[in-house]
Amino acid sequence: MDVVIRVWEWFRRYGQNVGPYLMLEILMPGGTLLALLLFLYQRRQADIAGVVQRIVLAVTRTLANMIE
Numbered sequence: 001m002d003v004v005i006r007v008w009e010w011f012r013r014y015g016q017n018v019g020p021y022l023m024l025e026i027l028m029p030g031g032t033l034l035a036l037l038l039f040l041y042q043r044r045q046a047d048i049a050g051v052v053q054r055i056v057l058a059v060t061r062t063l064a065n066m067i068e
Contacts, residue, residue: 021039025031033055040051 021035024038025035028034037052
């Protein structure tokens with residue numbers, strides 16, 4: 001029974017930490033990108049401006065390749 005309780009507590013803690021990002025990803029168009037940026041912003045361990053610039057550059061290149 002103790003194992004079940006520990007596993008349930010682990011899932012609960014994991015759900016509290018990941019839940020908002022998962023809901024954002026599922027419910028919004030482009031939610032994966034928004035969830036990633038929100039995660040990075042809240043942790044502030046990465047250079048957000050650099051990440052955004054690289055993402056915009058990658059999207060621009062992808063769209064340009066699709067148009068050609």
